[in-house]
Amino acid sequence: MTMQAELESPVAFHITGKRSGAELAPVTERGLRPALFARYRDLTALRYDFPLVLLKDARDGECVAALSSLVDKALEDASGTAGERLRAHALRLEREIRVMTAAGATGSLGALLEQAARRVAPAADASLTESLASLRGKLKADGEVLDCDVRMPVRLIEHAWAHAQRERTDSVRSDIERLIVKLSDILLADTARSEGARTPASLKATVGSIHGDLFDFEAMSRLLKRAVPAGALAPGRRSRIERTLAELRAQRFYAVAGGTEPYAFRFGDCASALLAFRDRVAGMARFARAVTIARLEIDGGYSEERHDALFAQLGENRLDLRDLALFPDYLVCINTRALSATEQGELMEILASGLPMKILVQSDDILEPPLVQTGHLAFGTRSRQLASMAIGLNDVFVLQSASSNLPRAREQIRSAMQYRGPALLSVFSGANPHADGVRPYLNAAAAMESRAFPAFGYDPSAGKDWASRFTLADNPQPERDWPLHVLTHEDAEHQSVAEETAFTLLDYVACDGRFADHYAKVPRAAWNETLAPASECLDAGARGLPDKLPSVPMVDADDRLQKVIVDERLLREAVRCRDLWRSLQELGGIHNSHVANALARAAAEAKLAAPQAEPVAAVVAPAAASPAAAPAVAAPEPAQERPADEPYIETPRCSTCNECTQINNRMFAYDENQQARIVDATAGTFRQLVEAAEACQVAIIHPGKPKNPDEPGLEELLQRAEAFR
C-alpha cells in the first residue's frame, strides 16, 4: 500500500465503510463508550429520578414519586445532631436501595428499607435502627419500588391507569349504588302501602314474636286499610323500575356492593381488547339507558307518553360516543416485538374509532433493522411511526417518551389517563441487549438526547390549536438540532480542556455493538484537523470527496479520550434523524417555516410601505377613530315620539298592584310578565283612565287626551289628567 493510500485510508473508510490498513482499529474493544458517558459509569452513585416508588393508596394528586424526592421530603425538618445522623443514615439507605434495585431486587419501599438496613449494618446497630424507624415514620408513603428496567414502563403505566380508574369510578360506583337504593325505596314504599302489607298476618310479622300478643292485629288491619292512600304504583311503572333495577344490578362494569363480578379491563393485545369491547357494547347501551331511566324515575320525571317514544326511537343497542365516558377505560400493553401487521391494524382501528383505550407500546430496541431493507439503515421505523400516525388522527392523546423521562412526564401520563378518548403511549425502555454494558436508564436517556427517540406530547383536550396541544418541552435543548454539552478532558500536556460537544445520533449508535463496523478508531498519532466534530459534518452536506471526516469522541475502559470516525452510510442516517427532528420542531413551533415566511413577508411589506409612512398614517387615523365615534352618533337614539293624546303605561315599571285592572280589566290587562298595559283604550271612559292614573301606586299611567268629546265632566278630568302628562 502506498503512502498516499495510507494517508487517505480514513477517507476511504468514510466512503466505503471498509477498514484498510493498520492504523484504523475496530471499535470492538470492551468498555468503549461515548465520551459524554464517562461520568455515568456507575449510576448507583448518583441521586437521580430512579428508583421510583408507585405510591399505594394515593388518594389524589401524584401516584408516583422518585425515591430521592420522598427522602428529601422526609428530611425537610431534620436538624441538629440527631437530624444530621438521620440524614446520613437515610441517604446511605437510599443508596443501598439503588444498588439493590439495580441488581434486580423488587418489593415495597418498607421491605427494601429493612433489607438495606441489614446490608448496611449486618450486626445490630441501635442508632441505625432508630433512624430507620424515624425515617419510616416520616416517609408517610409506601409502595412498590421500581428501577429503570425493561419491566418498569408497563408497571408504571398500569399503576397510573389503575389510580386514574379508581379516582374516576369511585363517584360513578357510588352513584349507581345510590340509584339502586332509591329505586328499591320506591318499590318498598309501594309494597308498604299496599293492601297486602296491611293484612293481620303481615302486620304481626312486623312487630316480632315477643310483643305479638299485646296487639289486636285484626283491628289494626281494619283501621289501617281504611287509611291506605290512593294511588299505588302503576303496573307499567313498577315493571319498568324492576327491569331497570335488574339491569343496574347485573352490570359488570363496576364492582358495586352485591353486584356481579366485574369485567377485566387490562389486556395484553389489541385484538382481545377489541373483541371484549365489541362483546360488551350491547350491555353498555342497556346500562347507559338504565342509568338514564333510573334518574328520571327517582326524580319523578318519567313521563310515559314522551319518554317511552324517545327510548323506542333510540333503540336497544344504541350507544353514543359520549356515553363511553360512563365506563372504565381499557389498558392494553404491547411490545413492538409482538407487533404484527394485524395487531398494528387493530391498534389503528381502536385509535381511529375513538374507543376509550389507553395503549402502551413499549420498544426495547429502536435501532432494529427495518422490515424492508433498502440499503439505508432506517432506524426506529416501527417504534416511531405509530406515534406520528396517531397524531394524524387528531383526537388521540399521544405521548412519546423514553423510559428515563417517564418520571418527569408523570403529569402528562396523568392527563393521558384522564383524557376521554384513546391514548397512545409510546415508550422506549432502553433495555436493549445489544447496548453493551449500558444501563437501560442511560441508554434511554441517550436515545432522547440524540433525537433518536424524541419525547413529545399531543393532548387534544389542551386546546384547539397545535400551539396548545403539542409540546416538545421534555427534550433536552429542544431549540437546537443536537443538544450541546461541555466535555472536559486533559490534553497531552495535562492541561484541562473544555470543549462544547454535540450529542448526535452517531454518539448514540456507537453504544450498540451491532454497528461497530460503521466506526473506526483513529490512533492518536493520526489525529489532525481533518477530523471534525460530527455535528459540523452533518451540516456541511457537500458533494464529492469530503475534506472533513466526522469524528465522535469516545472513552475507553480507562477513561482515555479516543476519536472514532464514522462511515458515510451512518452519517446519512444521522442526517435523516436530524431532518425528522426538524419537522417535529416545526410542529412544536420551533424554527417554524410558516412563521418565518410570514415574518419575511411582513418585513418586506413594511419596507415597501416605509417611505409613505406619513400619508398612510394620515389615512388610517380617521378610520381608526371612527369605531369610537360611531356609538356616540348612534347612542342618542331619537326618543320614540308618542302622540301626546294617546294614553299609555310605562309597563316595565308596573308593580302589579291590581289597582288599574280592578277599575277596568278590559282596558287594562297584564302581559306575560304580569305587568300592566293598555289593551284597549276605547274599552272604557276617560274618567276611568284618569282614576287609574291617580290610583296607580307608582304613577306610571298617562291618560292622554279624551276620545269622546261628549263625556261628562271632561273639563275637570282634563285638569286632573294634567298631573300625568
Place this chain on the structure above:
Amino acid sequence: MNMLATECLLELCEERHELEDYQSGVPRWCSGCGDNAILAAVQRLCRDEGLRPEKTVFVSGIGCSSRFPHYMRTYGFHGIHGRALPVAEGVRLARPDLNVFVNTGDGDCCSIGAAHWIHAIRYNMNMTVFLHDNQIYGLTKMQASPTSPRGTKSNTTPRGSTLEALQPLSVTLGVQNVSFVAQAVDWIPENLYEIVKAAYHHKGFSFVRIVQRCPEWLPKVWDPWLHDPQRITILRHERGLQPSAALSQVYRNQLEHDPSNLNRARELASDTDQIPVGILYRDPSVPCYEDLRQNGKLHTPELIRSGLEAEFDKFTVWPQAAG
C-alpha cells in the same frame, strides 16, 4: 357523572311552563298591595328558571305575606306564626331535591320568629327567604311591628311607637355564617326580579328584605322614596348586579359596591335616609348545614337496620351475660 347522550336528548322534551302554570287563585291582598309585585316577580322567576312545580315548595308563617303559598301552584306549607324557617329547614333536610322558598313578614320573622331567624342564618341552609317588610301587622288590622318607624300610630301604639325600628339587614349581617343579603323595593319591578333571581342562584341562605308598601294601613310612609328616585341607591358591581340603561335613566343615584365587603355592607344597611337596593353581601364559600351533615354514606336498608339494632342492643338485657 357526565352528561350522557341520552340525557342530552331528554332535554329536548323538557317541559316548558308558562307564568299561568304557577298561578293559583286570585290573591286576597288589598289592591295596591306590594305583595302583588313580589308574587309577580317570583312567578316570573319560576317560569324563567323552568322550576318544576312538583319540585318547588313555598313555606310561610302567619301574616298577609304568608298567604303567598296559596297563590303559587307548587307545593306549599302555610305554617304557624314565626315558624316558617324551622319548617323550611325540615323540608330541606328531608327533601334535598326541592327548591325551597320562604315568605315571611316583619312580624312573623322579626318578632315572634326572631330566634329562628338568627339561627337559620347561622345554619346557612340552601333556601331563598323573602322578608316582606311593610312595617305593620296588616292581617290583624294595624298593630305596630318591630320594624315600624318610631312614632308609628297604630292600634297598639295609639300615641305613636316609642322604640326605634329594628333594621333587619343589620341584624342579618351581624350573624355568623351570613352568606347572602340583598334588599329590594316592591316598586322597581326590574330590579326586584333581578334580586330575586340572584338570591335563587345563591347556594345557601339567601335573605332578601323587600321594602313593601301597605296602602291600607301605612299608605304614605314610603312616599318620599317612591316619588324621589334620588333617595334610592342602586348598588352595582361586576360581581353583583348591573342595572339596565332604562333603569339607570330613572335611578341615577348608583353606587359601586363589592358584595364581598361585609363592613361596607353593614354601613349601607344602617343608612335610614337612603334605601340601598341590590346585593349587599354575598359569600358563596360559607358551607351549608345540610352539606356539613352529609357523611357520604348511602342509607341502604342494611345500614338503617344495623344502626337500629345497635341502638336497641344498648337497652337489651342479655340473660347469659347477666347470669
